[in-house]
Amino acid sequence: MSAPPSSADAPGRNRWRSLAWLIPAAILAAAVIVLLAIGFRSTAAGGDFIRTYPGASELPAGAPVGIPAWLGWQHYLNALFLVLIVRTGLQVRADARGSHAWTGRARRGGKPPHRMTLELWTHLAVDTLWIANGVIYVVVLFATGQWVRIVPTSWDIVPNAVSAALQYASLDWPTKNGWVNYNALQLLSYFAVVFLAAPLAIVTGIRLSSYWPAKWRRARWYPLGLARALHYPTMLFFVAFVIVHVTLVLTTGALRNLNHIYASQDTQSWVGFGIFAASTVLLVLAWFAARPVLTKPVAQLFGEVVKTPPRRQRPPRG
Template identity: 55%
Template sequence: MEHKAPGGAKPPQRAGTKTWVRAGAAVVAIVAVVLLAKWLRSLDPLQDFLSTYPGHVELPENAPTGLPAWLGWQHFLNAFFIVLIIRSGIAVRTTARPKAFWTPKKRGKNPSKKISLDLWFHQTLDVLWLVNGVVFTVLLFVTNQWMRIVPTSWEVIPNAVSAGLQYASLDWPTEDGWVNYNSLQVLAYFLTVFIAAPLAIVSGARMSEWWPKNAQGLNRIYPVEAARAIHFPVMIYFVGFVVIHVFLVFATGALRNLNHMYAAQSSDGWLGFWIFVGSVVTTAAAWLLARPLFLTPIASLFGKVSSR
């Protein structure tokens, strides 16, 4: 006999049960995708497709080979800022009663607006990430590294489909990131650098305290609701990108990939790994220290910090 709660309603399902159901559904979906991809690869038309489009597009003749040293510290800074931006963004979104507030130094006759210390930290990180992004973009084009992450042929699309099919079937495409990324990587990096990042910037700027509140015409063209509808999904995209990126770095030759990313070397040595470990420790320490006790002295240099 089915047990019912008072009033005839069914008792609420336990959170743990829902979690297991969702996890089970995710496992079933992954297995189904793998089996479907393997079946597709067994078909003659798909085998011809994979032969025609192996998963990568040849780079232009003047494209650089290898990764420069500046990309190493850019990898660290980008990861450092993105992780802390996500942390502070979640705090801004979920904290109902902030423990500390920040007020900028008064300039002119208009009163300064008070914001939460979490929001000050989030916006400060945004500015630092933006400055770092400008440096990254300039170096990208000065050194011609842009050719490695900007599609230069429409063939990138079928090759990306090919690479995706190879990943899904667990027979992964050959990795040689030192020379050339596969087309799925190219599209992912292009989307991250030239689409997701600008969307995060323009939506974040609209929601920030620096946006001109009295510009009625501008605000009518670009309402804050539109910015909010963009900003959070972009953050979710960055979370997904980071998780998948880190997984593939370790799953496709960790030492070689970490040497590419952090040590500017094409080898299987341990230098890149230890630099990566240092960057993770630094980022984890910053995550733990990002609280009012440690943020207050820094924020006080630029304004007033108070408890209300």
């Protein structure tokens, strides 16, 4: 006979059951939005609005055309580091004690070395690589003029973004040519990811880490609770963005889109898809590779790693 379900499992099941109503509610809301968008587009005012604002702002004169190879490499490295950041971040949230403890080498001036779990050390190490990659990306972005493709340069970006959202919502998606110019909604999304969400993730992560200066720990101008309240939702934003981004890439001309970013060419060949498929396999392997058996040897290059002793079992009540 199977054992009866424990009472500890009940809260989890009840929580999911209480949220089950969100699924039909989301479907109903999506259907209403689609019908409203289609209805508005069928009116004279809606048609005039989309003709006036087709969904994309014109780029400044001399804007670069095409996606260079360096941008493709940056794109992939950014995806790799984000996958590892999410993976290690979830590990940190799942077990605050961690499987191993990492202690840094002795610091100058007699200051005590940093101590943290191996999972947190891995998370911070990947964060550092992600930040370094981001700095290189932003520097080269402005040096090559590619910044005009993801930074708003005129106020008509707002009505064009509304127009693009309306076209997406009505299921008659805007004509796109990402090789030349992103639509306004894409542009604002990329701008938000690069210049708003990424810096927010960095500044909140630094505040939560042990590297935050001790003399500022009780600073009222940046309380720990605020950083904690913003850091995890920022990660969820990145996850949501990736899901929507990949979905649109694959449903709006997959071969051409994948060639743009992975093969740096504006063609319908399968080259970009092949590179994308291989890189996706590497991302999956990286997800499963972020385990102590592989991260421990790397962490030992920068400090001492010891296994965390098991928790003491509480004696049964009786």
